[in-house]
Amino acid sequence: MEVFPGQWASFDHLPILPNNDNNCVIDQQQQSSQNTQQQDAEWSGFLRSIEPEHAVAGSEFELPDCKPNGLPDAMATPGFRPFPMHTSSDSSCGFPAFSPQHSATQSMSPWQVSTAPMMTYPPTSNPDGSWAQHQQTHQHSFHDSLAQGGLCIQVPTPPQTAALHHRSNLDQMFYEGPAQAHFNEIMHCDDEHFEHSAMQPNFVDDTFGTDGDDEADAADPCYAQLLYRCLMEAPEHTLTLKELYEWIAQHSQKAKDPKSRGWQNSVRHNLSMNAAFEKATGNGTKKGSLWRLTDHAMRDGVISTTRYRKDPKRKHERKGLLALKRQISGARGGQATRAATRRIKDMHQARSSPYTSAAEHHRRHRHRGGYDSGFISPMSVHSPRPNMLSSGPASPYFFPLEEEYPMQHPSNLHTPPQLQLRYDAPPPKSALEKFELQHIDFNNRGGLFGDTDDMPPGTPSLATDASFMSDDGMQSLLSPAMSREQTIF
């Protein structure tokens, strides 16, 4: 496990400490010298991983802040947990200070433990939230801690880099569990750029925001990771969209140009498309604009937004008419975008080819198959030939009519008739209402799109991949071969 200065790191599997039933002295009669050497090597490696400068045989090393894994029940809430900050020089902090006095020839334990006040295990908390301290021998409590769950250690920040750090609420919180390691990965996703990375916790880089900082740009984490980190720090892992904007503007290079709104679009895109994030509703005035980290994400971290995953928990949101309308509108927007892009290409093509008009170019390509072989924009105003039908659907959203795409077609066989829709023109409002009333059975187990248990793999539907993820009935279809992307959650 790699750890970094200023970071809390959880060590669930620390090297074995010397036997200390009574004290911290190695019983040489019970342990072979080989074992001792192995322990020494393990501890040297461990120390080197958290403090290279002091991981030298014979040198003094003091573990700064450490605590047993496991928390008082009162603090055992998911996500961040309050944890008192201490300095390594504060002997009353309740954490053990280790002084490895290593000697290969020493018959006594290289690990001498002082007798400062120390927290018991399991730890208990005072009413004011502080950690209860008890006068106990270090070695007993510390060793028990190791036996029962390892330690969490704050790696010391070297003086030369300490100035680059400032303290935020992250320092007042402690996130524990498997996600901690992932969180650390996120925070330091690129080791090579760590020193200049905005992902470094509480990192303040004096080059931040300067022009031409290519290295910082290169280390700028992706939106999903930024959002993840932002929400991890947030109270209840929930923030408004505006707060997310502000945080990213502060902590990322992506919002270099405050006038540009493109990055905000990307933020919204990521929030919508990544299953690690969910809308938080029912929060009074902020309703509708709150975003929250899902439990899955808190536990397992965040993965690529391009996987277009959606948490099945959001299914209920998509069951509403509003969600359906949004989905349809989004699809139409996307398709219109595609048509617009093609028009632009057509224009360029027309300009470059004096003999071929854009319309003719489109007609030629329409019959050739391939990328834009058949799509007819749902928005007729965007389509050069709105009434021309194609040889095959380019989008799962749009299906040919039966006369052109008979039921014998393998895909059509599995497509419920009510889903064989096509927009040659934008459906009038009345048509949309009709569609909603007549074709959506919200009581069906399959959700919005009917009982999907009857729909075998590969069946096109009005739903996108993201919507598949929101559909219980489609969960069975989430094999790699059946979905464009696999859902990990």
Add this chain to the structure above:
DNA sequence: TCCAGGATAAACACGT
């Protein structure tokens, strides 16, 4: 060269 991941642009509907 191909593919996956990430970023970005664009479009749309809805709400305020």
Add this chain to the structure above:
DNA sequence: TACGTGTTTATCCTGG
């Protein structure tokens, strides 16, 4: 009407 928000799709770029 303007703007913010949420959703979706397409495309470009980059690195493996």
